[in-house]
Amino acid sequence: MDSNCIQFLHDKTILVTGVPGFLAKVFVEKILRIQPKVKKLFLLLRAADNESAMQRFHSEVLEKDLFRVLENALGDENLKAFVTEKVVPIPGDISVDNLGVKGSDLLQHMWNEIDIIVNVAATTNFDESVNTFGPLNVLNFAKKCVKGQLLLHVSTAYVCGEKSGLLQEKTFHMGETLNGHRKLVIETEMELMKQKLRELQKQNCSEEEISQSMKDLGMSRAKLHGWPNTYVFTKSMGEMLLGNYRENLPIVIIRPTMITSTFSEPFPGWIEGLRTIDSVIVAYGKGRLKCFLADPNSVLDLIPVDMVANAMVTAAAIHAGKLGSQTVYHVGSSCKNPITFEQIHDLAARYFTKNPLVGRDGSPILVSKGTILSTMAQFSFYMTIRYKLPLQMLRLIYVIYPWWDGNKYKDIDRKIKLAMRLVDLYRPYVLFKGIFDDTNTEKLRLKRKEINKEMYGLFEFDPKSIDWDDYMMTIHIPGLITYVLKK
DSSP states (O other): OHHHHHHHHTTOEEEEESTTSHHHHHHHHHHHHHOTTOOEEEEEEOOSSHHHHHHHHIIIIITSGGGHHHHHHHOHHHHHHHHHHHEEEEEOOTTSGGGGOOOHHHHHHHHHHOOEEEEOOOOSSSOHHHHTHHHHHHHHHHHTOTTOOEEEEEOOGGGGTTOOEEEOOOOOOTTOOSSOSSOOOHHHHHHHHHHHHHHHHHTTOOHHHHHHHHHHHHHHHHHHTTOSSHHHHHHHHHHHHHHHHOTTSOEEEEEEOEEESOSSSSSTTOOOSOOTTHHHHHHHHTTOOSEEEOOTTOBOOEEEHHHHHHHHHHHHHHHTTOTTOEEEEEEOSTTTSOOBHHHHHHHHHHHHHHSOOBOTTSSBOOOOOOEEESSHHHHHHHHIIIIIHHHHHHHHHHHHOTTSOOHHHHHHHHHHHHHHHHHHHHHHHHTOOEEEOOHHHHHHHHHHHHHOGGGGGGGOOOGGGOOHHHIIIIIIHHHIIIIISOO
16 A cells, blocks of 8 residues: 555645645655655645745745755755646635635646645634635535545544544534534524624724634634534534535545654654644743643543654545545544553653753753642642732732832743643643544554555554654654754
8 A cells, every 4th residue: 555655646736725734744745755756736825926825835844844854865956846846836725715726727727637635724713714614615626626536634533522432433414513402503603703703893893802702702602512612613614514515526534633743754753833732741841830730541642743644645545536435534542552641741751850951041940740630620729729829929019019029920920821821722632531433544554554564664654653652752852842942
């Protein structure tokens, strides 16, 4: 299957949305590195014009360390020539018809040439136009592709909400809700959003007020139907629209769990930005996180980004051209090779004890094991006794004696706000009780393994190959420090 995957990419024209996002970049680099005879990659970027799209591609994709293996293999000039031949950055936006692609000639050319459509575009804001109606716009675009063989859509495993137990790789039905209390009408949700936006604009609210009000609306609507936040709510509706309107076009839905740094390709440890649990790891290493809300035994489903990209290529090779098919793949580790929050906490403590970060004053930052609290009630009580009451006392002193140095107060206040922000962000994950079934994904792995054993490692996405101690201690945390903290 590895050689079949490489052969599959030969002479293919592929549209990729969501560039220059983290996963989309890794996916594009993989294709260019393993199959130089790919015909063309159309990369959809948000940009004002062709020149801006090209600039974004170079600065936010090609010039990243991720491409250094390809650059070392080809040389700087040859890489530029290769990319010029193979890659076409396109200014566009999946939230509008025809993906915002301008020019009838370009549109017709794309519809005549594209074989595979890969949608990785998403937003964490409450924006149904991207997460919900974006996939429908991509689907409608894909249907116009004369040679279109497959639409591969990247969602998230956490569309399941806060369910527990073994979570199946199954599709959503149109109008389905997680709590079963009422039918979900996507058009109604969209109209509510538009109506609220019009009201806020009439009131001359600031951009910040509008943003916060829309987030609040999104959260209330998500929770009404059983989802914990707007991101997974809007991603779920996007999946529903794909399933309902797909007709005969083959659809693959990839649902990754929490994506982490590269495991091996193009080299270990590459990452961009603080992702999922990384904010907690970095805050802990900086000595800013003394306590955290988490179930120590809760499984944190982590998966390296290159394994997700490998699963995407393999699934595309298997399902392309299979009319009428719709398949969901959980790409994660909880079912085959779980790691708990307590394990990650221990590994982070070991790492930063042995390799402390350096503070602004040049001295090493000493970390303590910290306190993990497994319920929100315990966490709130601890924060009140340990921080909030002392903070109120310091605030009172600051009011009575304004000349007093308030740095202590500000430091504690900053730590409380950080802890509360991280808890609010990660509560659905660190208290999560579900395990993601990966029966479909295991079949995908077996198909690949059976056909071409000698090249098995080239498209690795088996979580059993991960030694978590080694990965966290020698790959992931060092990668965070090198590529995110830039130290």
